[in-house]
Amino acid sequence: MFIIYNLVFLLFALINLPVYLFKGKFHKGFSARFGKLPKNLLLDRPIWVHAVSVGEAASVAGLITELRSLYPRKSFVITTITPTGNKIAKNLAKDADLVTYLPFDLSWIVGSVIDRINPSLFIIAETELWPNLIRCLYKKNIPMITVNGRISDKSFKGYLRASFLFKSTLEKIRMFCVQTDVDALRFKAIGVLANKIKVTGNMKFDIVPKVSSEPAGASRLLLGLKPEEKLLIAASTHPGEEKIILDCFVGISNAMPEVRLMIAPRHPERAHEIFGIIKKAGRESMRVSRIGIDALKPDSPVFILDTIGQLINFYHISDVVFVGGSLIKKGGHNILEPAALAKPIIFGPYMFNFRDITDLFLKHQAAVMVNDAQELQANIEFLFKDRQRSKELGEAAQKLIWQNQGATLRNAREIGLLLI
Numbered sequence: 552m553f554i555i556y557n558l559v560f561l562l563f564a565l566i567n568l569p570v571y572l573f574k575g576k577f578h579k580g581f582s583a584r585f586g587k588l589p590k591n592l593l594l595d596r597p598i599w600v601h602a603v604s605v606g607e608a609a610s611v612a613g614l615i616t617e618l619r620s621l622y623p624r625k626s627f628v629i630t631t632i633t634p635t636g637n638k639i640a641k642n643l644a645k646d647a648d649l650v651t652y653l654p655f656d657l658s659w660i661v662g663s664v665i666d667r668i669n670p671s672l673f674i675i676a677e678t679e680l681w682p683n684l685i686r687c688l689y690k691k692n693i694p695m696i697t698v699n700g701r702i703s704d705k706s707f708k709g710y711l712r713a714s715f716l717f718k719s720t721l722e723k724i725r726m727f728c729v730q731t732d733v734d735a736l737r738f739k740a741i742g743v744l745a746n747k748i749k750v751t752g753n754m755k756f757d758i759v760p761k762v763s764s765e766p767a768g769a770s771r772l773l774l775g776l777k778p779e780e781k782l783l784i785a786a787s788t789h790p791g792e793e794k795i796i797l798d799c800f801v802g803i804s805n806a807m808p809e810v811r812l813m814i815a816p817r818h819p820e821r822a823h824e825i826f827g828i829i830k831k832a833g834r835e836s837m838r839v840s841r842i843g844i845d846a847l848k849p850d851s852p853v854f855i856l857d858t859i860g861q862l863i864n865f866y867h868i869s870d871v872v873f874v875g876g877s878l879i880k881k882g883g884h885n886i887l888e889p890a891a892l893a894k895p896i897i898f899g900p901y902m903f904n905f906r907d908i909t910d911l912f913l914k915h916q917a918a919v920m921v922n923d924a925q926e927l928q929a930n931i932e933f934l935f936k937d938r939q940r941s942k943e944l945g946e947a948a949q950k951l952i953w954q955n956q957g958a959t960l961r962n963a964r965e966i967g968l969l970l971i
Contacts, residue, residue: 885908
């Protein structure tokens with residue numbers, strides 16, 4: 552079976568090679584995906600944590616901190632698949648740690664990587680099932696645990712259809728710490744034994760946003776915001792959403808000229824594309840990275856956030872936050888950071904990747920869901936005008952964060968049982 556899997560995986564990689572070339576995905580460090588590691592690598596049975604991208608990497612930050620306090624002599628290997636996730640992982644690492652990319656799931660590649668890393672434990676953030684990697688770890692008697700486990704609506708259908716293929720892979724993982732009761736039922740449905748599943752909660756609720764030590768006024772000063780001006784942030788937007796947001800902003804600013812807009816695309820490399828969309832609409836915009844360069848001053852009504860790591864500081868000074876990937880069928884993005892800062896949050900109808908979180912927020916009237924551009928504009932206007940309702944919405948969101956914390960510590964305890 553694994554010979555066939557290797558052949559299929561290799562064929563798929565070769566077919567997609569032109570796509571990687573076209574999209575410029577051969578980034579610095581890509582060779583690590585072929586098993587290349589530092590020559591003088593010295594690791595003493597580290598804990599290996601895999602977090603595929605930004606969201607997963609951010610969610611394991613607190614877990615790694617907790618494990619460091621429990622096992623101070625342990626070093627960590629942190630792997631991701633995306634460059635943005637890699638950047639987050641580097642912020643979590645210390646000198647004795649290794650941050651690299653997950654090797655391609657070909658037996659001869661993962662086998663050599665496992666031999667060199669020789670981990671004492673492998674932690675999978677959320678749900679990443681790589682058959683060859685898991686098989687090789689199992690053969691070397693390296694325990695594996697899934698934390699923050701979840702199965703989305705879309706993935707569940709696929710896993711059910713192919714459960715006979717994944718059964719042997721799932722059997723090799725010692726423990727599944729999952730987010731909700733629904734996830735527990737779904738893991739059981741695809742073949743995981745009930746005694747291997749524990750509902751420990753969602754670690755993303757434990758993320759405490761780290762705002763810059765500079766006062767909020769510094770971020771306002773950077774953008775050139777006057778005392779009476781208000782900031783609308785459209786975060787994690789995707790193609791097709793920026794035009795909708797911009798049209799809403801134009802309508803709002805006609806009645807409320809004191810409102811300014813910041814678009815923070817999910818992929819910052821799209822900044823130039825967004826600049827063109829705004830220009831075509833007859834509006835001026837400025838990329839945040841360009842403020843202050845060549846004496847440029849922030850005098851435009853629209854900002855484009857084209858950097859990584861600054862969004863949280865701008866959330867801090869925002870008045871209303873729209874979270875993207877939700878007006879189109881992308882599944883939405885994480886609303887917990889602005890919620891932790893007590894910001895009023897709006898999102899579209901397509902939040903299926905955060906089904907349980909959004910259901911919870913809507914149930915407690917801690918966020919607003921809109922179905923289209925018209926509703927989006929109307930609700931943004933309402934929240935800018937009704938400051939009391941805006942405050943209540945933000946406070947309800949922050950309260951939900953506090954009430955649902957603790958998953959990180961619960962997961963650390965389960966991990967401790969495997970390290971004994």
